[in-house]
Amino acid sequence: MSTSLRLGVAEFRARPGRALLPGVALVVGVACLLAALVLSDALTRSVDEGAPLTPSSVSHVVDTKPVEYDAGATEANRPKLDDALLAKLSSVGRAVPVQIAQADLLDGNGRAGEHRAEVHVQQPDLVRWPLAEGKAPAADGEVAVDKITAYERGLKPGDRIKLAAADGKPVEVTVSGVMKKGGMDSRPILVAGPDLAKKLDPRPFTKEIWVIGGARDAVASAAGAAYVVWDPAPDADSIGNELTFLLLPFSVLALATAVFVAAATFRAVYAQRQRQTALLRCIGAQRGPLVRRSLFEAFVTGALAGVAGALLGGPMAWLLARTFDVTGISVLFGAVQLSPELLPSLGYVILGVVVAALLSVMAAVRPAINAARVSPLAALRDAENEVPPRAVRRLRWVFGVLFTGGAALLAMAAIAAKGTSAAPLAVTFSAIAAVTGLFWILGPVTVPLIARLFGRIGGAGWTQWKLAGAEVRRMPQRSASVALPLLLASSMVTFFLVVLGGAEELTFQYANEERPDATVVDAGDRPLPEIPAQPDVAASVVLHKTSDSAASVDPEQFKAWLKAQNVSGAEQLTAGTAIVPPHWEGRPFVEADGTQYKVVGTIPGSITGYTPIIAGPTSGPADKVLVALKPDVDPAQFRAGLQAALPNNPTVIVRTDADDRAEAARYMHLGTVLMMVLLGLSVAVAVTGIGTALTISVQERRKELALRRALGVTQGGLQGGVIAEAIMLALVGVIGGGVLGFVYAEVAFLSIGVPLTLPALKVVLPLVTGAVIVVLLAVAAAFGPSRGASRIRPAAGLASG
Numbered sequence: 001m002s003t004s005l006r007l008g009v010a011e012f013r014a015r016p017g018r019a020l021l022p023g024v025a026l027v028v029g030v031a032c033l034l035a036a037l038v039l040s041d042a043l044t045r046s047v048d049e050g051a052p053l054t055p056s057s058v059s060h061v062v063d064t065k066p067v068e069y070d071a072g073a074t075e076a077n078r079p080k081l082d083d084a085l086l087a088k089l090s091s092v093g094r095a096v097p098v099q100i101a102q103a104d105l106l107d108g109n110g111r112a113g114e115h116r117a118e119v120h121v122q123q124p125d126l127v128r129w130p131l132a133e134g135k136a137p138a139a140d141g142e143v144a145v146d147k148i149t150a151y152e153r154g155l156k157p158g159d160r161i162k163l164a165a166a167d168g169k170p171v172e173v174t175v176s177g178v179m180k181k182g183g184m185d186s187r188p189i190l191v192a193g194p195d196l197a198k199k200l201d202p203r204p205f206t207k208e209i210w211v212i213g214g215a216r217d218a219v220a221s222a223a224g225a226a227y228v229v230w231d232p233a234p235d236a237d238s239i240g241n242e243l244t245f246l247l248l249p250f251s252v253l254a255l256a257t258a259v260f261v262a263a264a265t266f267r268a269v270y271a272q273r274q275r276q277t278a279l280l281r282c283i284g285a286q287r288g289p290l291v292r293r294s295l296f297e298a299f300v301t302g303a304l305a306g307v308a309g310a311l312l313g314g315p316m317a318w319l320l321a322r323t324f325d326v327t328g329i330s331v332l333f334g335a336v337q338l339s340p341e342l343l344p345s346l347g348y349v350i351l352g353v354v355v356a357a358l359l360s361v362m363a364a365v366r367p368a369i370n371a372a373r374v375s376p377l378a379a380l381r382d383a384e385n386e387v388p389p390r391a392v393r394r395l396r397w398v399f400g401v402l403f404t405g406g407a408a409l410l411a412m413a414a415i416a417a418k419g420t421s422a423a424p425l426a427v428t429f430s431a432i433a434a435v436t437g438l439f440w441i442l443g444p445v446t447v448p449l450i451a452r453l454f455g456r457i458g459g460a461g462w463t464q465w466k467l468a469g470a471e472v473r474r475m476p477q478r479s480a481s482v483a484l485p486l487l488l489a490s491s492m493v494t495f496f497l498v499v500l501g502g503a504e505e506l507t508f509q510y511a512n513e514e515r516p517d518a519t520v521v522d523a524g525d526r527p528l529p530e531i532p533a534q535p536d537v538a539a540s541v542v543l544h545k546t547s548d549s550a551a552s553v554d555p556e557q558f559k560a561w562l563k564a565q566n567v568s569g570a571e572q573l574t575a576g577t578a579i580v581p582p583h584w585e586g587r588p589f590v591e592a593d594g595t596q597y598k599v600v601g602t603i604p605g606s607i608t609g610y611t612p613i614i615a616g617p618t619s620g621p622a623d624k625v626l627v628a629l630k631p632d633v634d635p636a637q638f639r640a641g642l643q644a645a646l647p648n649n650p651t652v653i654v655r656t657d658a659d660d661r662a663e664a665a666r667y668m669h670l671g672t673v674l675m676m677v678l679l680g681l682s683v684a685v686a687v688t689g690i691g692t693a694l695t696i697s698v699q700e701r702r703k704e705l706a707l708r709r710a711l712g713v714t715q716g717g718l719q720g721g722v723i724a725e726a727i728m729l730a731l732v733g734v735i736g737g738g739v740l741g742f743v744y745a746e747v748a749f750l751s752i753g754v755p756l757t758l759p760a761l762k763v764v765l766p767l768v769t770g771a772v773i774v775v776l777l778a779v780a781a782a783f784g785p786s787r788g789a790s791r792i793r794p795a796a797g798l799a800s801g
Contacts, residue, residue: 021695022265022298023305025688026360029258030309030352032681034344035316036251037351042321042340043333050147050181050334052120052128054232058096060211060219062089065228079226081206088222093213096123101201104164104523104651105149105188111643112164112523112651114659117188119143121197121204129191133157134177140196142176146189150178151336163190165199168526168651182334250678253492255359257485257682261689262363264481268696270294270371287372294368295361302360306353313352314342320677327673396441403437406430411744414751423751431744439487439736443480448473450732464717468724471697472732482693483733486686486774489679490737491744496675497767498745500668502754514567514604518635519655520625520642527621528652532645536633539564543611544620550578550592551608551623555615564628567607572600579613581605590614635659676770683774686733690726691781698722698789706794715790722789726782727775734771 054061064079081097089095101119104112122128127136129144134157137143143163145155155161159175173196183189197204210232211219220229321338324330330338344352410430417423438446455469472479522528531540541561543551555573562570570579578590578597582605589596590612597614608626629638635656646652698705705718 020301020304021692022262022269022363023301023308023356023360024692025258025261025265025685026302026305026356027309027312028685028688029255029359030306030356031312031316032254032685033251033355034310034313034348034352035320035340035681036247037348038313038317038340038344039320039338040247042317042338043330043335046182046335046338047333050130050179052181053130054210055126055128057126057212058210058232059093059213060216060229061232062209062211062219062223062227062229063207065226079224081209085223085227086209088224089209089211089219092215092218092222093211096126096210096212097121098128098207098210099197099204100207101192101197101204102524103190103200105190106162106164106170106650108153110162110170110650112653113188114523114653114655115187116523117163117190118183119190119192119197119200119204121194122191124193126210130180131177132180134175137176137191137193137196139174140193141173142193143173143196144177144179144191145175146179146181146183146334148182148186148331148334148336149188150175152186162650163200164524164651166202166524168522168524168649170650171196171199182331182336184334185332247678250681253679254681254685255355257489257685259359259363260481260485260488261685261692262360263367264478264484264689265692265696266294266298266364267367267370267481268478268693270367290372291368294364294371298360298364298368299357302357303353305360306356307349309356310344310349310352313344313348314340318342323673323677327670329670329674332670396444400437400442400445403433403441405437407434407437411747414747418751418753424748427744427748427751430747431740434740434744435488435491438740439480439484443484444476446736447480447483447732448476450736451479451728454728454731464720464724465728467721468728471725472728475697478693478696479729479732482689483729483736485689486683486730486733487737487740489682489686490734490771490774491741492737493675493679493683493770494738494741494767495745495748496679497672498742499748500671500675502745502749514565514607515657515660516565516607516626517629517657518627518638519609520627521623521653521655523651523653525623526651528623528625529646529649531625531642534638534641534645536629536638536641538628538630540625540627542618542622543608543613543624543626544618545623546592546614546616546620548592550590550597550612550614552592552614552616552618552620554618558613558615561626561628562603562607565607567603569601569603570613573613573615574600575615577615579603581608581610581612583610584612592616680770683770684777687730687774687777687781690729690778691785693729694722694726694782694785695788697725698785702792705789705792709792710794718789718792719786722786723779723782726778730775730778734774738767738771 062081062085064081086095086097099121101121103117103119105117106112120129122136124136124138129136131144132147134144143161145161149155153161155175155178157175157177160172161175162170162172165171173192179189179191181189192200211229216229216231220227223229317340321330321340325337330336407430410426410433414423414426414430417426451469451472455466520528520531527545528542531542539557539561541553541557543553546552555570555575555577558579559570559573562568573579576597577600579601580587580590580599582602584590584599585602587599589598591597592612592614593616595616597616603613609624627638629635635654635658639654639656642654643652708718709715
């Protein structure tokens with residue numbers, strides 16, 4: 001065995017805890033990586049197992065050829081998968097259209113929802129959709145429902161549900177089975193036979209045509225040159241491993257954070273044994289074997305951390321799956337009740353070991369080389385403080401100021417170039433330069449400075465807090481290395497939450513400019529029945545369909561409704577004229593049903609759904625009713641009253657501004673939870689760095705802590721000092737990163753031309769909650785080191801050296 005290996009093995013035997021300490025962060029990092037992979041596998045499996053399959057009896061698939069967009073071509077001239085094509089293909093073999101219909105699934109109150117159900121037409125002898133339970137629909141009155149709809153509504157085979165037929169009348173059907181497929185974002189998916197589908201939607205969309213039997217050349221000849229024929233793929237609708245890359249970036253971020261923490265821990269470990277290194281150098285040890293010893297220790301530490309992280313990956317994936325289920329994130333991807341493997345596969349275990357070992361060696365290279373370069377005489381001195389040479393401090397200031405100044409210049413350039421493609425790039429590189437300058441290069445300066453500010457908050461009476469601040473200033477390099485990963489994670493969380501909150505506020509601002517108080521429509525675009533008068537309505541107007549894109553109204557009713565909505569612009573609207581949204585302003589007239597209507601004004605497009613309004617005949621079918629409510633009327637109350645007055649029209653729905661707000665708030669909530677959970681992985685890794693740094697700090701200060709005990713400091717006092725140091729480091733990372741993330745979120749807004757805005761309460765509350773959780777995690781991470789510090793006996797500690 002070589003000298004390097006013997007030294008490494010001896011270190012593990014003498015101090016196994018200290019040797020393995022840098023691997024703690026890697027354990028969490030690898031666990032995050034494998035949890036993301038295992039959870040992605042479970043998500044992919046949940047989606048893929050419900051993907052439709054092509055029956056083995058299908059010989060050929062016919063579809064239209066992809067064609068380039070032709071502005072001169074009309075829809076009537078484009079090739080279609082219609083009955084004429086079916087008749088041609090039937091001369092060669094059995095031709096079966098693969099069709100998708102639309103229907104309205106009624107709720108427990110017998111009303112249609114906002115989102116229509118997607119109905120896949122399935123022939124009884126060509127089963128395409130895999131089922132989790134029950135059987136495929138065979139009779140006219142049977143359907144299979146997707147697993148999300150079944151889960152949310154508590155449906156099982158044999159239950160009865162109601163659908164709305166093409167004429168809007170309820171049709172009761174039996175649930176024959178539950179599909180393995182889940183509807184994305186709770187949008188219902190059904191499978192029905194051809195007869196029932198025809199009742200629900202007489203004009204379904206034909207996706208492709210299956211041909212059973214016949215030669216391929218004969219099928220292509222019958223179809224014609226405008227169509228393409230290919231061999232069926234059994235799993236053509238499978239998504240494969242695309243979802244694997246959904247969670248992977250966040251796990252890679254957690255691994256990068258783990259490398260930062262491991263490098264800082266290696267540096268502290270090697271500094272702790274610098275006297276041993278100096279003695280070895282004095283008796284003739286070369287730098288090469290010492291570096292190889294350190295790298296061998298790092299390799300073993302990384303491999304053991306990889307095994308431990310792999311074993312933790314499954315339980316962590318299970319916890320993430322439960323979190324996604326509870327918060328509704330799983331439903332966004334068409335999955336529910338995810339069941340990731342608790343024990344990862346052998347391949348994932350090997351991947352975890354290899355990744356952890358390589359990253360551990362990478363993290364140890366620079367600290368190992370720096371430790372071996374220290375001269376024996378300098379290492380043998382008792383250095384109580386990390387005081388670098390003056391030349392190093394000078395270079396630190398020079399490069400730190402250069403990077404920070406460059407970040408400021410890039411930020412100003414991004415604001416000056418607002419609206420261009422270069423602005424986001426300038427913001428990104430400015431943020432990287434700011435982090436590098438302020439907290440990487442100048443970290444030993446800025447971190448103690450922030451800690452000094454927190455130290456003053458405690459006042460003169462809080463001794464443990466002041467001692468914690470002194471310890472951070474005594475070891476600035478180590479403190480900066482520990483705070484940096486937490487600062488990065490905190491800045492990213494803050495940035496994304498502020499951007500999400502700002503985007504939501506912008507959405508609300510645009511939505512609140514000019515919108516109807518309520519809009520009455522049919523969920524399936526059927527003609528509306530006569531809407532009974534309601535006491536809560538101040539004014540209303542009916543929009544009638546035309547053969548073109550315009551809507552026809554009674555001009556007096558329309559002007560009265562606009563007046564109730566406090567919207568101007570239609571004062572000159574009379575019979576034979578038109579009002580248009582701003583993007584139609586340059587047109588002199590609007591053509592509808594072969595008649596030209598002169599444009600006499602503009603109104604905000606959002607008030608009418610960006611539809612041109614003509615004062616023409618109102619004999620066409622009623623498309624929608626725009627309603628202005630009386631002051632202080634609850635839109636939900638208006639909806640309930642109107643739907644109660646239309647018991648025989650279950651598909652008539654009322655859309656309100658409050659609905660749009662609620663939906664936007666829901667997506668904001670889901671986005672916030674997703675970001676908090678996934679970026680929380682990096683925060684968890686960063687918090688482990690606080691625990692390892694405090695463990696090393698306690699080991700280094702055994703004499704100091706023993707002296708405090710000898711002078712009368714209680715065990716609780718020692719514990720409080722260590723915990724105070726953990727809280728201070730956590731606050732430095734959280735507050736520093738939060739300020740940085742907020743500043744760059746505002747810079748990002750300015751770079752796209754959006755004015756500065758303060759984050760709303762719904763953004764501030766998650767940030768404050770997250771900061772409190774991080775501080776509590778830091779206290780938990782400090783519990784072990786603080787217990788170790790409190791157990792130091794004065795005599796033994798003073799005698800250790």
